Amino acid sequence: MRFRGFGGFAASTLVAGAILWSFMTTDVEFSRLLSAGPRIAEFLGRMFPPDPTVMREIMKGGAETLRIAILGSLGAVVLSAPLGILASETMVSPPLYRTVRTLLAFIRAIPLILVAMLMVGAVGLGPLPGIIAVAFHATGMLAKFYAEAIDGVSRAPIAALESAGAGPLARLRHAIWPQMAPVIARDTIFRFELNLRESLILGIVGAGGIGFYIQTYVRSFQYDKAASVTLAVIVMVVAIEAINVALRRRFA
Amino acid sequence: MSPAVQIDDLSFAHPGSDLPALERISLLVPTGESVALLGPSGAGKTTLLALLDGRLRGWQGRTSVLGASLDPDRPPLRARRPDTGFVFQEFALVERSTVLRNVLNGRLGRMSPLRALMGSSTSHDLETALAALADCGIADLAERRVDSLSGGQRQRVAIARCLAQEPRLILADEPVSSLDPARAAEILTLLTGAARARGATAMFSSHQPDLARRFAQRIVGISGGRVVFDVPTSDLSEEATANLYRDTERMPGVGLRAVS
Numbered sequence: 469m470r471f472r473g474f475g476g477f478a479a480s481t482l483v484a485g486a487i488l489w490s491f492m493t494t495d496v497e498f499s500r501l502l503s504a505g506p507r508i509a510e511f512l513g514r515m516f517p518p519d520p521t522v523m524r525e526i527m528k529g530g531a532e533t534l535r536i537a538i539l540g541s542l543g544a545v546v547l548s549a550p551l552g553i554l555a556s557e558t559m560v561s562p563p564l565y566r567t568v569r570t571l572l573a574f575i576r577a578i579p580l581i582l583v584a585m586l587m588v589g590a591v592g593l594g595p596l597p598g599i600i601a602v603a604f605h606a607t608g609m610l611a612k613f614y615a616e617a618i619d620g621v622s623r624a625p626i627a628a629l630e631s632a633g634a635g636p637l638a639r640l641r642h643a644i645w646p647q648m649a650p651v652i653a654r655d656t657i658f659r660f661e662l663n664l665r666e667s668l669i670l671g672i673v674g675a676g677g678i679g680f681y682i683q684t685y686v687r688s689f690q691y692d693k694a695a696s697v698t699l700a701v702i703v704m705v706v707a708i709e710a711i712n713v714a715l716r717r718r719f720a
Numbered sequence: 721m722s723p724a725v726q727i728d729d730l731s732f733a734h735p736g737s738d739l740p741a742l743e744r745i746s747l748l749v750p751t752g753e754s755v756a757l758l759g760p761s762g763a764g765k766t767t768l769l770a771l772l773d774g775r776l777r778g779w780q781g782r783t784s785v786l787g788a789s790l791d792p793d794r795p796p797l798r799a800r801r802p803d804t805g806f807v808f809q810e811f812a813l814v815e816r817s818t819v820l821r822n823v824l825n826g827r828l829g830r831m832s833p834l835r836a837l838m839g840s841s842t843s844h845d846l847e848t849a850l851a852a853l854a855d856c857g858i859a860d861l862a863e864r865r866v867d868s869l870s871g872g873q874r875q876r877v878a879i880a881r882c883l884a885q886e887p888r889l890i891l892a893d894e895p896v897s898s899l900d901p902a903r904a905a906e907i908l909t910l911l912t913g914a915a916r917a918r919g920a921t922a923m924f925s926s927h928q929p930d931l932a933r934r935f936a937q938r939i940v941g942i943s944g945g946r947v948v949f950d951v952p953t954s955d956l957s958e959e960a961t962a963n964l965y966r967d968t969e970r971m972p973g974v975g976l977r978a979v980s
Contacts, residue, residue, distance in 0.1 A: 624812035625825075631773050632885050633801035633829020638836035642825050646817045 515695035522681070522693045526700045529671065529678030533704075536595050536677050537664040540602025544663070545656060547607040552614025559618060569615075575608030580666050584675040595676030602663050602670075609662075613655040621647045654719040661712045668701050678704075722787040724889050724921035725749040725772060730781035732771060741767045742779070743945040749921060749938075751888075754912050756936035757925040760965055764945040765925035766809070769891045772923070773806045786888055802829035805887030807911070807924075809894045811878040815867040819858065819877050822866055823849045826884035852883040855914055872903045879907070883914055890915050892924035896931065904928075908935040929961045 553559050555568040583605050587597030625643045634642065671679025678701060685694035725747065732742040742764050749755050757765045770776055772785055774796035783790045786803050790796060805826075813822050827845040828836045835842070841849070853859045856876040861869065866877060875895065882890060892911060896904035908924070912935045915922035926932050932939050932953075939956050941949040941964045949960050 622815070624808060624810055625814045627775070628806070628808055628812035628881075629825055629828060631775065631801060631804075631806045632826050632881070633798050634825070634836060635798065635828075635833055638828045638831075638833070641837055642817075642821075642828065642839060643814055646814050646821075650816060 511691065514689075514691040517692065518695035518699055519690070519692040520696060522685075522696045525681050525693075526678065526697055529681050529697070530700065530704060532595055533667050533670075533677035533679075534664065536598040536602060536667045536670065536675075537660065539599045540606060540667065541656070541660045541663050543599065543603025544606035544610050544659065547603065548611040548614050551607065551611035552618060555611055555615035556618040557615075558621075565615070569612070572608050572612050575604065576612075577608075578605070580605040581669070581673060584670050585673045588674045593674045593676075598667055598670040598675035598677060601675060602667055605666075606659050606663050610655065610659045613659070614652060617648050617651040617655065620651065650719045654716060657712060657715050657719070661708055664708050665705055668704065722751075722784075723748050724751045724753070724786060725923070726782075726784045728782040730771075730779060730783055732767065732776060732779035734767075735778070740945050742771070745781075745945075745947050747940065747947065747950065749923065751921055752916075752919055753938060754915060754922045754936050755924075755938045755940060756932035757923065757940050757942055758927070758929060758932045758961070758964065759925075759942035760927055763942045765942055766893050767945075768942070769806070769893050769923065769925060772889075773804055773891055774801065798829065802885045803888045805882035805885045805890045805920075807875075807878050807882050807890070807892035807895050809897065811874045813866045813874060813877055813881070816865060818862065819853070819864050819866060819869070819880075820849060820862040822877055823852055823880045823884045826852070826881035829885065848886065849880075849884045852880040855883060856880040856910060871898055872907070875899065875907055876910070879911055879914070883918075886918075888920050890920050890922045892922070894925055894927070896926070896928075904931060905934070912936075929956075 551568060551572065555565050555572060557565055559565075560568075580601060584597060584601040587601045591597050591600065621644055625647075626639050629639045629643045667677055667679075669679040669682075671677045671681065672683045674680070678697060681697045682694055682701070685691070685697065726749075727745055727747040730742055730745040731740055733740045745768065757768065759765055767776070771779060771783070771790075774785075774790055777793060777795075779792045785796075786800075788796070788800060814825070817825075821839075824839075824841055824845060827841060827849060831841070831845065850859065850862070853862055856879050858873060858876045858880065861873060861877075866874060869877065875898075879892075879895070882892075890911070895911060896907050899907060908931060911924065912922055914920075924936070933956065936953055938950070938952055940947055941960060943964050948964060949956075951960070
């Protein structure tokens with residue numbers, strides 16, 4: 469009990485210290501906060517009414533984002549199939565799957581926007597760096613999901629089919645695949661949703677898609693146009709979410 | 721006619737274990753007989769049944785099943801495996817597949833490799849599967865997914881899959897351990913009745929002496945990996961049954977392998 473009391477005291481001191489330290493090291497000034505209100509009002513005022521003439525750019529940017537997400541997801545699926553097997557506890561030896569899992573954790577730890585910036589530097593502006601960045605970033609999660617789908621397969625039905633005289637391919641087809649396929653389909657759709665959502669902003673660093681127009685219009689102070697594009701992004705995110713909810717129900 | 725099962729001086733230890741799971745077992749089961757393996761948990765019943773199904777390697781002794789001797793070093797020929805049907809304790813069904821698909825899986829060993837891979841059953845395969853479903857009283861569940869079924873229904877699917885295999889020897893590992901007494905009697909009536917109707921030999925393990933008495937012609941008592949008695953059901957004494965279980969009561973949680 470005494471130990472827990474001390475632990476609680478130490479934790480609250482640490483939290484309080486961290487908050488104080490943060491206030492000391494950043495330039496949080498009340499005068500600036502007070503003047504923010506009118507500025508935001510002005511900013512929002514310049515966004516209204518959103519300029520509807522950018523519909524063409526929205527369609528063009530939206531289509532490009534969709535293409536980046538589709539090709540990026542395809543790349544991630546292609547990379548995740550072998551990496552998923554190599555990260556599976558039931559398919560390979562512990563040293564190998566631990567190494568691959570660590571590698572995947574590293575990949576997951578790198579933010580997509582950072583990968584995209586590096587890829588823009590490597591292959592130039594446009595959708596290509598976006599596609600590569602999405603494929604790389606998504607593999608960190610998808611390969612882990614695939615490994616878990618493989619490890620989640622129950623061994624008992626496989627043994628039962630073997631006992632009934634089914635060959636290895638028939639066992640794969642009728643005992644392993646029916647258990648894995650819905651999980652893989654659900655995980656892939658989930659990751660595609662994330663890819664689509666995350667690639668909406670890739671254009672901000674020059675990696676293609678609708679985000680390019682947000683950045684362009686904000687930089688050139690055309691806030692009414694930027695507002696239209698932002699609204700379009702919000703509509704897309706909500707639409708993706710709605711489609712995904714409907715799809716996920718099918719693979720329960 | 722050769723016996724369905726012939727075992728001479730069979731011993732087996734699980735890999736990495738010094739204690740034998742089966743010790744010097746000899747057993748003869750004539751074709752068409754219905755035999756119960758009776759004994760407490762951990763006695764070696766499951767091990768013995770899995771061995772007869774050709775799933776264990778590295779045992780000593782001589783064992784032949786349906787007239788063919790088993791090789792302790794390699795699995796039985798695939799062509800022979802459908803002749804021995806196995807009903808698994810935990811059913812071992814593909815949960816996301818339909819009942820009919822699971823029962824058709826029992827036909828895989830009797831199909832050509834290409835048909836088995838494509839899952840394209842012949843009309844004979846389908847008829848056999850549907851007949852097995854009807855025999856198990858679950859014809860109306862054919863299109864249901866297994867994960868929507870109760871435990872008793874799953875057990876019937878597992879038995880139907882085994883029957884669809886058209887086995888000449890049916891091995892059932894604790895087929896009723898998870899069911900209430902009324903359901904347990906129903907399932908054993910079904911299992912032993914189906915075996916009799918097909919002229920097949922049936923061996924099932926159980927830890928419930930009353931069920932073994934009701935449904936088997938012969939009872940083999942197993943304890944600590946050894947056969948302690950092997951008698952026609954009418955000759956089974958209360959004393960023999962009580963002795964079988966006394967050792968476990970004396971050493972709770974230790975298991976009989978430690979005693980021997």
